[in-house]
Amino acid sequence: MFQQISDSLISFISLSDVEVGKHxxxxxxxxxxxxxxxxxxxxxxxxxLILAFTGTRNLERVPGKFQNFMEFILEFLQDIAxxxxxxxxxxxxxPYIATIFxxxxxxxxxxxLIPWKLIHLPxxxxxxxxxxxxxxxxxSLLTSLAYFYAGLSKNGLGYFLRYVEPTPxxxxxxxxxxxxxxxxxxxxxxxxxxxxxxxxxxxxLLVPILVPLPVMILGLFASSIQALIFSTLSAAYIGEALExxxxx
Numbered sequence: 001m002f003q004q005i006s007d008s009l010i011s012f013i014s015l016s017d018v019e020v021g022k023h024x025x026x027x028x029x030x031x032x033x034x035x036x037x038x039x040x041x042x043x044x045x046x047x048x049l050i051l052a053f054t055g056t057r058n059l060e061r062v063p064g065k066f067q068n069f070m071e072f073i074l075e076f077l078q079d080i081a082x083x084x085x086x087x088x089x090x091x092x093x094x095p096y097i098a099t100i101f102x103x104x105x106x107x108x109x110x111x112x113l114i115p116w117k118l119i120h121l122p123x124x125x126x127x128x129x130x131x132x133x134x135x136x137x138x139x140s141l142l143t144s145l146a147y148f149y150a151g152l153s154k155n156g157l158g159y160f161l162r163y164v165e166p167t168p169x170x171x172x173x174x175x176x177x178x179x180x181x182x183x184x185x186x187x188x189x190x191x192x193x194x195x196x197x198x199x200x201x202x203x204x205l206l207v208p209i210l211v212p213l214p215v216m217i218l219g220l221f222a223s224s225i226q227a228l229i230f231s232t233l234s235a236a237y238i239g240e241a242l243e244x245x246x247x248x
Contacts, residue, residue: 034132041129044106077101080228084235089242093235096146100139101231104130108193108223112200112216128193130226136190140182143234151241159241181237185230192226 026035055070063071077098081090111128129135151159163174196219203215 034134036126037129037132037135040110040126041107041135044103044110044129048102048106074098077231080232081235084232085239085242089239090235093146093150093238097231097235097238100143100234101227104139104189104230105224105227107135108227109220111193111197112219112223127197130189130193131197133186133190136186137182139189139230140185143185143237144178144182146234147237147241150238154242162243185233189226189230192222196222 026033026038051070055066060067078090078094080101081094081097084090085093107129111131151162163171200215200219
C-alpha cells in the first residue's frame with residue numbers, strides 16, 4: 001500500500017513538471033515582448049506567403065492539383081464570407097476573413113504538428129501563437145474594430161441606433177454585448193489550444209510512444225474547428241454591423 005502511495009506521489013510530482021505557457025521575453029525599451037510569439041507567428045506568415053505566391057504564380061485554364069487545392073480553399077472561404085455577410089457585401093471583407101482563418105489555422109497546426117520542445121531556447125519554449133492570450137485578444141480586437149468600421153462606414157452615426165432597438169431599455173445589454181464578443185472570441189480560442197497542448201503534454205509524459213498520436217490527430221481536428229468558428233463568428237459580426245439600422 002505504501003508503495004502504491006509512493007508511486008502515486010511520484011506520478012503527481014512528474015505531472016506537476018508539465019508547464020505550458022512559458023515565454024521567451026525580449027526587452028525593448030520599457031516593454032517585455034513575447035519572443036516565442038513573434039518567431040512562430042512570422043514562420044506561419046512566411047509559410048502562408050510562400051503557399052499564396054506559388055499557388056497563384058502560374059495560373060492555368062486547366063488547373064493542376066495544387067491550383068485545384070488553392071481554388072478549393074478560396075471557394076471555401078468565399079462561402080464563409082458570403083453566407084455570413086451577404087452576396088453584395090462579402091467581397092470587401094473576404095481578405096480579412098480569409099487572413100484570420102488561415103493565420104489561426106496555421107498557428108494552431110504549427111503548435112500541434114511541430115515538436116517545438118526539441119528546440120531549446122534560453123528561456124521558455126516555442127509553441128502555437130494562439131497558445132498566448134495576448135495573440136487571441138489581439139485577433140478578437142481586430143474583429144471588433146472591423147465590425148465597428150463596417151457599421152459606421154455603411155450607416156454613419158445611425159449605426160448606434162442599434163443600441164436602442166427594439167427598445168431603449170436594452171441599451172445596457174447591447175453595450176455589454178460589444179464587450180463580451182471579443183472576450184468570448186479570445187478566451188474560446190486560447191482555452192481550447194491551451195487545453196489541447198496540456199492534454200498532449202500529459203499523455204506524452206505518461207505514455208511517450210504511440211498513445212499520444214490519436215490525441216494529436218484529435219487536436220488537429222479541434223484546431224481546424226476553432227479556426228472555422230473564429231472566422232465564421234467574425235464574418236457574422238461584420239454582417240450584423242452592415243445591416244441597415246440607419247435606414248429606420
